[in-house]
Amino acid sequence: MVNKNSPLPLYYQLEEHLKHLIQSEELKPGDALPSERELAESFKISRMTVRQAITNLVNKNVLYREKGRGTFVSHRKIEQSLQGLTSFSEDMKSRGLEPGNKLLHFEISPVGEDIQKLLSLEEEELVYTMKRIRLANGEPMALETSYIPVRLLPGLNQEILGKSLYHYIESELNLHISHATQSVEAAIVTEENTKHLKVKSGEPVLLIQRDSFLEDGTPFELVRSIYRADKYKFKINLDRL
Numbered sequence: 001m002v003n004k005n006s007p008l009p010l011y012y013q014l015e016e017h018l019k020h021l022i023q024s025e026e027l028k029p030g031d032a033l034p035s036e037r038e039l040a041e042s043f044k045i046s047r048m049t050v051r052q053a054i055t056n057l058v059n060k061n062v063l064y065r066e067k068g069r070g071t072f073v074s075h076r077k078i079e080q081s082l083q084g085l086t087s088f089s090e091d092m093k094s095r096g097l098e099p100g101n102k103l104l105h106f107e108i109s110p111v112g113e114d115i116q117k118l119l120s121l122e123e124e125e126l127v128y129t130m131k132r133i134r135l136a137n138g139e140p141m142a143l144e145t146s147y148i149p150v151r152l153l154p155g156l157n158q159e160i161l162g163k164s165l166y167h168y169i170e171s172e173l174n175l176h177i178s179h180a181t182q183s184v185e186a187a188i189v190t191e192e193n194t195k196h197l198k199v200k201s202g203e204p205v206l207l208i209q210r211d212s213f214l215e216d217g218t219p220f221e222l223v224r225s226i227y228r229a230d231k232y233k234f235k236i237n238l239d240r241l
């Protein structure tokens with residue numbers, strides 16, 4: 001499995017071997033890796049070589065270390081395309097995961113000038129402000145704060161928000177969701193959000209802002225979300241211009 005006569009460095013060969021075990025699911029997400037000593041003995045290589053291979057895989061997020069517990073196989077990230085205006089519920093279902101929501105906050109009130117502008121609101125116009133933890137198979141993936149003009153969805157309530165917002169807009173109200181602009185930036189999770197997202201303090205997150213429009217150009221939502229960077233990877237296809 002490691003060939004001492006190969007020109008490839010031993011740490012690299014061990015890395016490739018471990019990656020192969022993960023790809024073939026002999027080692028599954030969350031599984032503990034044998035100790036450095038065990039790996040060194042079974043491959044007849046030095047512990048330093050083992051350590052180097054493991055450190056490289058930790059740096060590539062293939063493995064993660066837990067203090068005092070050992071080294072484990074990372075959970076695969078959800079790969080989310082940045083093309084196509086889809087909802088969280090649709091995204092999870094298309095992966096065979098059960099979407100879930102936990103509503104943390106729901107209020108109807110006027111909003112600040114920046115949100116007024118982005119939603120093309122009249123001054124003092126009422127807006128729903130809501131905060132939802134988005135879950136996949138019960139595990140938190142993102143924390144979403146959405147702003148929606150009451151004028152557009154007068155019947156929106158907490159029960160509807162327990163399910164899919166986009167489904168309600170399209171299937172119950174027959175409105176046509178058409179396009180959006182979205183930005184993604186990196187940040188560190190705030191102390192308050194560590195408990196909502198079930199991540200440790202200091203973990204990286206992705207801040208996403210989406211402004212979505214109906215077919216006639218009316219802005220219907222402004223969403224500021226915090227996605228777990230350990231769970232999400234965004235992907236886009238590019239054409240040469």
Ligand code: 16G
Nearest residue numbers: 087088089164165166167208210223
């Ligand atoms: C996604 C959208 C969010 C939208 C929600 C509707 C991003 C960054 N955000 O989470 O803008 O409100 O889907 O989901 O993709 P729902 O229909 O499941 O409630």
